[in-house]
Amino acid sequence: MQEANLKRRGIAVAAGAVALAACSGAAADTAFDYWIGGPQATSAPAKSEKQADKKEEKAPAAEAKAEQSFSTMSPTATFLLGPGRIHDDPTILWPGFLSGLRGFEHFYEPVGNPIYFESPFNYTGMRFLYLHHDFPDQSQLGGGDLNVYALQIRLALTERLGFIATKDGYSDLNARILPNDEGWNDFAIGFKYVLLADKEADFVLTPGLRWEWVNGSRGVLQGGTHELSPFISAAKGFGQFHVLGNVTGRIPTDLDRGNCIVSWDVHFDYELDPQNLPGLAPVLEFHGLHYLSNGESMPLSVGGLDYTNLGSTDVAGSSVFWAGAGLRWKISPHMSVGSTFEFPLCNASGDIMGNRVTVDLALNW
Numbered sequence: 001m002q003e004a005n006l007k008r009r010g011i012a013v014a015a016g017a018v019a020l021a022a023c024s025g026a027a028a029d030t031a032f033d034y035w036i037g038g039p040q041a042t043s044a045p046a047k048s049e050k051q052a053d054k055k056e057e058k059a060p061a062a063e064a065k066a067e068q069s070f071s072t073m074s075p076t077a078t079f080l081l082g083p084g085r086i087h088d089d090p091t092i093l094w095p096g097f098l099s100g101l102r103g104f105e106h107f108y109e110p111v112g113n114p115i116y117f118e119s120p121f122n123y124t125g126m127r128f129l130y131l132h133h134d135f136p137d138q139s140q141l142g143g144g145d146l147n148v149y150a151l152q153i154r155l156a157l158t159e160r161l162g163f164i165a166t167k168d169g170y171s172d173l174n175a176r177i178l179p180n181d182e183g184w185n186d187f188a189i190g191f192k193y194v195l196l197a198d199k200e201a202d203f204v205l206t207p208g209l210r211w212e213w214v215n216g217s218r219g220v221l222q223g224g225t226h227e228l229s230p231f232i233s234a235a236k237g238f239g240q241f242h243v244l245g246n247v248t249g250r251i252p253t254d255l256d257r258g259n260c261i262v263s264w265d266v267h268f269d270y271e272l273d274p275q276n277l278p279g280l281a282p283v284l285e286f287h288g289l290h291y292l293s294n295g296e297s298m299p300l301s302v303g304g305l306d307y308t309n310l311g312s313t314d315v316a317g318s319s320v321f322w323a324g325a326g327l328r329w330k331i332s333p334h335m336s337v338g339s340t341f342e343f344p345l346c347n348a349s350g351d352i353m354g355n356r357v358t359v360d361l362a363l364n365w
Contacts, residue, residue, distance in 0.1 A: 072088075072089050072099070072102040072103070073085075073102060073103070073105055073333065074102075074103050074104060074105040074106045076106045077105035077106040077330075077333070078106070078271065078274045078278035078279050078330070079278055079279040079330045079331065079332050079333060080278055080279045080280070080329060080330065080331045080332070081331055081332045082278075082332070083333060084332070084333075085332075085333045085334065086334065089102070094158070095158075095159065096156065096157075096158040096159030096160070097156065097157060097158065098124045098155075098156055098365050099123075099124070099156060099159075099365065100121075100122040100123040100124060100156030100158075100159060100162060100365075101121060101122040101123070101156070101159050101160060101194050101197055101204075103197075103199050104121055104197075104199075104202075104204060104235070104237075105333060106237065106242075107119075107121065107235055107237060107242050107244070108242060108267075108269040108281045108283065108328045108330070108336075108338075109121075109328065109336065109338065109362065110244055110246075110265065110267040110283070110285060111267075111283060111285065111324065111326055111328060111338040111339065111340040111358055111360060112265070112267075112285045112287060112324040112340045112342055112356075112358055113263070113265050113285075113287050113306050114127075114129055114131070114150075114152065114166070114358065114360065115166055115167050115188065115306055115307075116166075116229065116231070116246070116248045116250075116263055116265070116306055117246050117265040117267070117285075117287070118164065118166065118192065118208060118210075118231055118233050118246060118248075119233055119235065119244055119246075120192075120194065120204040120205060120206035120233040120234055120235050120244070121194075121204060121206075121235070122156050122159070122160060122161070122162040122192065122194050122206070123154060123156055123162070123364055123365065124154060124155050124156045124364065124365035125153075125154050125362055125363055125364035125365060126151060126152070126153055126154075126362070126363050127151070127152040127153075127154075127360055127361070127362045127363075128150075128151055128360060128361045128362075128363075129148070129149070129150040129151070129152065129169070129358070129359070129360050130147075130148070130149055130358070130359045130360075131146075131147070131148040131150075131356065131357070131358050131359075132145065132146070132147055132356065132357045133145060133146040133147075133148070133307070133354070133355075133356045134354035134355045134356070135175060135352050135354050136344075136348045136349050136351075136352070136353070136354040138348070138349030139302055139348075139349050139350070139351065139352055139354075140177070140300050140301060140302050141175040141176065141177055141178070141302065141352055142175065142176035142177045143175075143176050143354075144173075144174045144175040144176045145174050146171060146172070146173050146174070146175075146307065147171065147172040148169055148170070148171050148172075148185070148307075149169050149170050149171075150167070150168055150169025150170075150185065151168060151169060152164075152165060152166050152167075152168075153165040156365075159194075160193055160194040160195075160197070161191065161192075161193050161194075162191065162192050162193075162194075163189070163190075163191055164189065164190050164191065164192060164208070164210065165187070165188070165189045166188050166189075166190070166210060167185060167186060167187060167188035167212060168184075168185055168187050168188075169184075169185050170182065170183070170184055170185065171183065171184075171185055171217075171220040171222070172220075173219070173220040173221065178221075179219075181217070181219030181220055182217075182219070182220060183216065183217025183218075183219050183220045183222065184215070184216050184217050184220075184222070185216045185217075185220070185222050186212050186213065186214060186215055186216035186222045186223060186308075187212065187213060187215055187216075188210050188211065188212035188213075188227075188229075189210070189211060190208055190209050190210030190211055190229075191208060191209060192206050192207065192208030192209075192231075192233075193206065193207060193208065194206045195207055201236075202236060202237030202238070203234070203235065203236050203237075204234065204235045205232070205233075205234045206232070206233045206234070207230070207231070207232045207233075208230070208231050208232070208233070209228070209229070209230050209231075210228075210229040210230075210231065211226075211227075211228055211229075212226065212227040212228075212229065213226050214226055221304065221307070221308045221310065222308060224257055224258060224297060224304075224308060224309055224310065224311055225252040225253060225254050225257035225258035225297075225309055225311060226252065226253040226254070227250055227251065227252050227253070227258060227309055228250075228251045228253065229248050229249060229250045229251070230248070230249050230251075231246060231247065231248040231249070232246070232247055233245065233246040234246075240270055240271040240274065241268070241269075241270045242267075242268070242269050242270075242281075243266070243267070243268055244266070244267040245264070245265065245266050245267070246264065246265045247262070247263075247264045248262070248263050248264070249261070249262055250262070250263070250309065252295070252309055252311070255293065255295065256295055256296040256297070256311065257295060257296070257297045257311045258295050258297070258309040258310075258311045259291050259292070259293055259294065259295050259303055259304075259309060259310070259311060259312060259315055259316075260291075260292040260293040261289060261290065261291055261292060261303070261309070262289075262290045262292060263287070263288065263289040263290070263306065264287070264288050265285065265286070265287050265288075266285065266286045266287075267283060267284075267285045268283065268284045268285070269281040269282065269283045269284075269328065270282060278330075279329055279330035279331065279336075280327065280328075280329045280330075281327065281328055281329075282325075282326070282327050283324075283325070283326055283327055283328055283338070283340065284323070284324070284325055285323065285324040285325075285340060285342075286321070286322075286323050286324075286345075287306075287321070287322050287323070287324070287342075288319065288320070288321050289303075289305060289306065289319065289320045289321075290318075290319045291303050291312075291315040291316055291317065291318050291319070292316060293316050294312065294313050294314060294315060294316045295310070295311025295312060295313060296311060296313060297310060297311030297312070297313075298310045298311055298312045298313065299312075299313050299314075300312040300313065300314065300315070301314040301315060301318075301350075302315065302350070302351045302352050303315045303318075303320075303351060303352070304352070305320060305351060305352050305353055307352075318350065318351070320344070320347075320350075320351045320353050321344070321345040321346055322342055322343060322344045322345055322353050322356075323342065323343060323345055324340035324341065324342035324343075324356075324358070325340060325341060326338065326339045326340030326341060326358075327339065333364070334363060334364050334365070335361070335362065335363055335364070336361075336362045336364075337359075337360065337361055337362075338358075338359070338360050338362070339357070339358065339359045339360070340357075340358050341355070341356070341357055342355065342356040342357070342358065343355050343356075
């Protein structure tokens, strides 16, 4: 019995040796593994190879995902001097500081109603403003004009949270029922937060809150009342066509010295020829302002529009509508210029909206 078992083992060893000798390279290794460990031994390398292939397949996908998540500039944004930038969004203090929310640079910032028409985008930059406003001759102000020189500042604190300083500067007022004067404007600061940003849908939604306090010159109709102004802004892209909108409430802290106001703004732009005229888009904007309450500061039936809050005694229930046409040209990712000519849409003599020219120069991080 023992001799028979020994013979069988000898035959098995001999057969293994023959198989090993008949094979070479990888085939020999496979035959040897099969003889020693059976079928499971040969399946392990195959399984390892499959796992390696899967890892190699996942690696490019992970790299693409990482590249997308760290991508900054919008691939469809165009600029007169090209998309080159002076920096590559280095991390300063924490991610998102200064750089803000990237990926929507193909949109065009609004021009008109610069104090209250806040865009939904979060970025860091300075905006130099010049505004020339003509009062209607038939209005209670008796005609005249206003020149405003201002600087707006925006600071991205994180990717979605931003600080805004939207009202300041210096005014030269020449209203015929008032003595000519010049002086400083009130200051207004606030915060906004990008609540929804969908790059695939090309949509952004941002609420915010602005605070204006009394520190301007009364000779240029500033310094009337503190004002709290919550707002919500949105933007939607349709290829080369873009729409921006804003709704703002203006609530004076002293209802006797100011009027409660609701205003809205809509901006349309279209890139005519991104290949031959990169960064250039005509803009068309519409603005509306509605007085909700009377004040007790000024015995007038006209309000302060977007320039000031007069606290007029006879404006509740009245509205003002005006439009603006112009263009914005994005010179580079760090600079753009814009201008609009604005005009009343109805009842010019019923308020202080005559004609207006707004020009700006925006410098961004």
